[in-house]
Amino acid sequence: MTSVPVPEGHVPDRIPLARIVGPRSVAVVGASEDVGKFGGRVIHYLIKHGFPGRLVPINPNRPAIRGLPAFPSLAALPEPVDVAILAVPVAHLEAQITEAAAAGVGACIVITAKLAESGPEGAALQERVVRIARGAGMRLVGPNCLGIFNPVDRAMLSSSLALEGEGFAPGGIGVISQSGALMGTLVSLAHDHGARFSRCISVGNQADLELCDFLDYLIADEATRVIALYIEGLRSPERFRAQLRQARAAGKPVLIVKAGRSEAGVQAARSHTASLAGSYEAFAAVCRDVGAVLLDDWVPMVLAADALDRLPRLKAPGRGVAVLASSGGSTAILVDQLPDAGLRLATLSEATKAVLAEWLPPTHLHLPVDTGNFREGTSAAGINAVVRAFAADPDIGSIVVPMTTSPRMAANAALMPPLAREGDIPLLYVMGAGAVGDEARAAMRAADFPYYDRASDALAVLRALEAEAEGRARAGVPPPERPAGAGPAIPEGLPDEGMLTEAEAKRLLAAYGIPTTRERLATDAEAAVRAAEAIGYPVVLKGVSRAVVHKSDLGLVRLGLADAAAVRAAFAEVAAALDRAAPGGMEGCLVQEMAQGGAAELILGARHDPDFGPMVLVGLGGVLVELLRDVQIAPAPVSLADAEAMLRRLRLWPVLTGVRGRPPADVAAAAEALVRLSWLAADLGPRLAELDVNPLILRGAGQGSIAVDARAVLRK
């Protein structure tokens, strides 16, 4: 985390957040005529993009900058400004913040870097600076940020070279980024494609104001229709999760790229804004749960944000893609890429085929449609008819139009926007050529319509639109309900912390209604025999010690003991093995029914994520789960529908439904066990560091499940 916790006192904010993003007056500290300097660029861009408020250059050596009267210092201002922008050397930062606080500045945007991200010294300075500001009710954006672009209020409060671009008309995309340079880059790329932004906020080290503060603002902001976030680490994960729900409720899709998918990425993020990332998998699970769209790259994120701002949204997830192209070659490649992107070609209705038959030979009444095959050649009438038929086809959720160099590139491009606007499904136009395609791109920009330079971009955008539609569909699902007999009472007599024995872990499971093997702890061989006789042969015998995790690896598990003699012999052997493995740690042997007739084995788990709290996971048991990482994770508790969906998302899901002569497993029982475990995880909260059921044996359909082994670690 970038910020050092700072006692905030009770000094009220001098101005609300909306006036920091859209200030009426701005002072630029270090303003200069030289656009080679930070302060020179900041004032240049404010003027260039038509800042309508009061603009005050601060410069001790010049009476005026860019024709505006300059003041020697913030202290010299006749009245306070809403915002002061500081790109001063780090050595001067503390003095400038002190002066700004004294001068009644509402907020400082601190572009200055080398604070917490540079080491302990910078972190201490950052803490002092925040203390000074908050002590005066002055807020800070940054440090180590690039400021704010606010096209709605024509307040471009930044030194970013992205502002070299012209004509930032206001639009619906709100951005919050922990990287200012990345924000400038993505805005610049998308702006050139005709995307329009509402407010873009670079939060840098989030020393005072943080991502969630601005996210509140964007969710409430009328101008913002879709939100794109670049995140390295969250200061307030639970607040963030609640906000994602609010955004969804407000009909504002949230698109996210988060650093730290890989170990090296975690380290890179830490070096950059000193952010500590929680588990990426937990973050991804939360995004799915609340219907936010998580992406791997910023290019598709900003292009998808634009699509969600300017194109109709998908009516429902899961429909097919229609492809209309001018070249068979690029189309064949695109069609091959659909499954890679989790998409599929649509199946044409008879009505659509009937329309195609008017333009195409009978051999070509299928997707993809290549206008080169039109009987009379490519024509506007034919394109119109085909696109209208696509828009009316119930299996077609979207249309992709990949275009290559061709004589009527620009004219054909110009057909698309009005045609697309007749229908209410997204049409994604791709112009793959270099500069010779610029006329077509210009036609799309002139029509205020998105376009893509790569088919791969269009497919990545479509995948994001699918995820958005899935999130929307999910928003109507009722919250999980606690099943009967799933706690909430926790069994007594468990240790306060540390590893539980298998028997203790299973008592936890049993308290939540998860079936476990019948078993008894026996401390000598004869007790073991009595236990076996009560349970019924054959039995399993397991050595019990809190010090041992992987019992099988140490020979502490004996299966299929068929009579008293076998139990006695096994007890002696296990006791000896345990004495070698954990001298003095033996608590006895667990005598257990031998669970038989399993159709499949699952691993169920619970974890406590430092950011988002209780999580449950499920995967197929055995060595494969680790090799394939075929595990699904969700925040606890989960509903029965969630649990079934998790099972269905497993790559090995078909194993559960019965493949090649295998009987189908009791999937309903698996989902039920997962739901119950999720309530256990939710109720225990941070006390349950981790719990694994391995395996949960699934019997045939309708025959239930049984937890055969379990381990758990509690925390105080």
Next chain:
Amino acid sequence: MTSVPVPEGHVPDRIPLARIVGPRSVAVVGASEDVGKFGGRVIHYLIKHGFPGRLVPINPNRPAIRGLPAFPSLAALPEPVDVAILAVPVAHLEAQITEAAAAGVGACIVITAKLAESGPEGAALQERVVRIARGAGMRLVGPNCLGIFNPVDRAMLSSSLALEGEGFAPGGIGVISQSGALMGTLVSLAHDHGARFSRCISVGNQADLELCDFLDYLIADEATRVIALYIEGLRSPERFRAQLRQARAAGKPVLIVKAGRSEAGVQAARSHTASLAGSYEAFAAVCRDVGAVLLDDWVPMVLAADALDRLPRLKAPGRGVAVLASSGGSTAILVDQLPDAGLRLATLSEATKAVLAEWLPPTHLHLPVDTGNFREGTSAAGINAVVRAFAADPDIGSIVVPMTTSPRMAANAALMPPLAREGDIPLLYVMGAGAVGDEARAAMRAADFPYYDRASDALAVLRALEAEAEGRARAGVPPPERPAGAGPAIPEGLPDEGMLTEAEAKRLLAAYGIPTTRERLATDAEAAVRAAEAIGYPVVLKGVSRAVVHKSDLGLVRLGLADAAAVRAAFAEVAAALDRAAPGGMEGCLVQEMAQGGAAELILGARHDPDFGPMVLVGLGGVLVELLRDVQIAPAPVSLADAEAMLRRLRLWPVLTGVRGRPPADVAAAAEALVRLSWLAADLGPRLAELDVNPLILRGAGQGSIAVDARAVLRK
């Protein structure tokens, strides 16, 4: 396949292929002043790009076109031309070809479409046209093509709008494409990035001259250093395979995108140029075998071709990537994407860290390096020092420099080309911004240095460079040698065609030295008992019928029969079951040793691909092989090293080496069996339609393997 087989007679070609690609004289049929027409564009582009030869407009209605004397028809030409370019309506094509043949034209480039790709009528016309041409020794390019770009000879023989671009300086990239529009598009994109081409040939329907003809030419062509191919279907697969080997031997990397990875893609390719694709998997296996680079998209193909033309090649596969960036944000994202692209961040040497320590704080002496963390700020001296250290680091194979908007974008970009040229590893510069980054891009073009607009492009290119380096490393590997006892004699007494019994299939395996279970065929219960006693209990009993494929599914397999009584009972039950499943088809029961103590199970297979002949495949046994598609395929025969590499490429490879307490399996025996099977497949050739060994039980390391079940289908 686009072409109809045409008897070629023995009429010698009027001109060699090199003069078709680089003609001295060109006639444009339908030449016009109107660039809205095909013929108008063709002559316009020839003039615009400075065609140095004789240029003859053919137009019956005008005395001159573009200031050049026009002729009313090809017949009216005073002397024959090397090439005539025809974009006439399909109804006039046959007459024009007849006239061209009579007029002594060397070759026609036929842009006209609606031939074989449009149905039987077009196919018949295409056949007639080829017959006319070949009967006169005149060659055809196309039809349904867009012609040829030949910057080396300034012969731009095409109507493609890509030629609206300026300044096509000659370079080293040769292209052959079955899609003319795609070729124009990819040339246009890459040309704008500064890539330079030698010859680009659009082959269309390949009715006469086909891809392999031009590939021969490019492999021999001095101007061509790297070859990029877009393929829908091959006319001469074996010739193509040999050419890929020749290209590799000539040091010319071949990059390929092939349509038909998906079923829908196969259909799209068929609609486009009437190509029938063989198995994509077999094609991919052949590419790997001969060291060609197969990609999924044309954008990375052409960018990688450019990188191979203008950057140093990787010294060796498998080295790490160094990242030097100006923004922590985009860098963290890029680092997260490395594993997705099969790449890894390099591990810095102590020497490199010592250099970094001169510029960076001690907390930042690792990859990625962000110049924003330089103690004294971003500087040319710092960048120079770091890149030089990277180039000298033994674990660094390449350097990626992802740049975002920043004040010195263009100046920092300009540092890269000379710096990169000091070393001999590729440096991939990424400018992610929109038009505000164009100055940086221009700096790279001015320095004749590649750049990328997306980090994802750079990573895709790097992956292609890795594949090229792997192919190069492979080129030195000796060809497979036949192991002792692996055929080549085929056992006698097998049926000529159709399904073999398990016992027959195993005789085939045994003839190639693959261990099989000891077994005997018994036609009655007492014979089965005698067989079991000879083999030794426990035994397996399997019902034998040529009509039954999946024996287990029908209850025809009985395991673990421990004595004579069990064998008698099993024989009766299996005979009854077989009588129900395939009445009258029972050939007896196979009594088999019960293979025990397996550490893992494999599936081995042989297939005969219609394009590339014998293939072998291997995967882990069980239901998972189908679900995960975790199978490796290679053209047969394979070497022991190849076979081991195939096993290592399996996702489930760690299962074979022993995970979580499992013993390691006899991987060497698995590789040996795969090699032997590959010789069987190679020797039988098209006679062996398919063969599966399922399972091959692998015992523990050093203890061998055994084929437990097998099936095979022979063809005449």
